[in-house]
Amino acid sequence: MKFRRTLLGLAAAATALGMFSTGAMAQAAYKPEYKMSLVLGPPTPWGQAGKIWADLVKERTQGRINIKLYPGVSLIQGDQTREFSALRQGVIDMAVGSTINWSPQVKQLNLFSMPFLMPDYAAIDALTQGEVGKDMFKTLDKAGVVPLAWGENGYREITNSKKPIKSPADLKGMKIRVVGSPIYSDMFTALGANPTQMSWADAQPALASGAVDGQENPLFLFTVLKMQNVGQKFVTTWGYVADPLVFVVNKEIWASWTPADQAIVRQAAADAGKQEIALARKGLVEADKPVLKDIAAMGVTVTQLTPAEREAFVKATRPVYDKWKPTVGADLVAKAEKAIAARQK
CATH class of the missing domain: 3.40.190.170 (Bacterial extracellular solute-binding protein, family 7)
Known part of the structure; x- marks a missing residue:
């Protein structure tokens, strides 16, 4: 009996040592x-x-x-x-x-x-x-x-150095820097623009020199980087993607x-x-949208689309939406559309 207790004690000690070693190894890792x-x-x-x-x-x-x-x-x-x-x-x-x-x-x-x-x-x-x-x-x-x-x-809004953008026709021929994802090239091509894929590091000098007319990004980036200093004098809030x-x-x-x-x-x-x-x-969900006021105070023209003006962009990009639905997954898109329709505003 004593011998058995000794064996059990040794086994318990070995288990404890093993647990300690495992914990120590995990910590050491x-x-x-x-x-x-x-x-x-x-x-x-x-x-x-x-x-x-x-x-x-x-x-x-x-x-x-x-x-x-x-x-x-x-x-x-x-x-x-x-x-x-x-x-x-x-x-x-x-x-x-x-x-x-x-x-x-x-x-x-x-x-x-x-x-x-x-x-x-x-x-x-x-x-x-x-x-x-x-x-x-x-x-x-x-x-x-x-x-x-x-x-x-955040929502990606469009800026440019040429003129206010209120309709797809205003984008015709504009060189717009877009991110390296094919759907963005498709969208801006559908809107009549000339999309140019480049990293943000390359985009800033391209905007400053006028090699590129505009870009799309969340508005916090406009204020942080003071984009009016690289020629971006016009902002349109259209909320096309987030x-x-x-x-x-x-x-x-x-x-x-x-x-x-x-x-x-x-x-x-x-x-x-x-x-x-x-x-x-912050600054975009409040009724007076202070971020837009801050941007306007920089000497920038801020355009907020009416529902009818926005609908023209929706219609112009609908073929892109339909083209990409199978790539994303038709069931996933349908589930997303259903969730959005049922949302609490």
Whole structure:
């Protein structure tokens, strides 16, 4: 009996030692620093998303997980269209990424770039916070990353150096810088413009020299970068697409963390996402839209389309919508349309 108790004691000790070793190995496997990729840095809402997330994770893990921000997609030489592949391959540990930039690798993400699908912020929320958002996260997980939360880059409005844009005819022949996603080239071609794909780093000197007439981006970027100084004297708010952001982690990195730390990182992403969405919408959801007033005060002509004027753009881009529906997935588009129709405004 005594011998058996001794054996049981030894077994318990071995188990405890094994558990300690496993825990120690897991802890030892943590990297001293994790690399987070961002296209934009602070003071933009996008950059703030990364900073808030990193700060919350460091605080809540008592420094076990330290994250360094790499804005300007500097980990991949500034090529934002390569970010998702680099994340999946482990070149990047984690990211707050754009659905537009990742859509060449994950075709379903083109949903958010379907022209004039989302008429208001309630429509965006109906998608990201509902069943469509859950479907997107399953798709991203299958594509090789761990998605945790949604953020927002905002509605993309059009600016130019030539004249107010009130109708598709006003865009005819204009050279417009677009992101490197084919649906954007299709949309601006349908509107009679001459779309030119280039990185944002290349776009700024092209706008300043007049080689490119205009561009489309969220309005916070206009104020942060003072785009009136690169010839952008006209702004039209048309809300043709919005760009949700996604907080993700590389799968191997995720698996290296304890379940407790995974839960902390997930909750921190959700908390950061909520804060960042509020930052991205600030000045645009209020009745007097102070951001538009700030832009007008810079000597810029701000045009807000009437419903009838906007409808002309919707009609002109409808063939692009229909063309891309099979690529995105007809069932997914139908589910999105249904969710938006049922939204609470």
